[in-house]
Amino acid sequence: MQKHKKTIVLTLAMVILSLTWACGGGGNTNTTTPTNTTSPASSPAASPAPAASPAATPAATVDVSKEAIAQIYTKNCQLCHGAEGKGLKAISPDMPDFTDAKWQADESDQELYETIANGDGKMPKWTGILKEEEMRALVQHVRGFKK
16 A cells, blocks of 8 residues: 555656646746757858858747747647647646637737746746747737637
């Protein structure tokens, strides 16, 4: 019986740690890092690129396409909010149901952005992990769950 209790406690601890990490407690989960980290300069077949003047260098862009934001949601939000946006009440009874038209009407875009950026209750803070453009695009992604 004692061994069974230890197994349950260990399993519960692993679930809690997994949820904490998946919901933002696991450190920097910068989702804009490219998957191919090989530098063209380190490739033997690559020729050096000419230096660009500061005026010709474009600002870093953030991919806020529907596909990129859907991936961010899947990676960082889905574990708690669900694939369909209904929210997992087992994690928090106050978890919003993104499909609920009344909830959607009661929340402004700015309120949703601030919740994503600053966290709220069990919702982690995403400022410093996600870029502002990604968080604003997530607001629109959440709006897309409305039925």
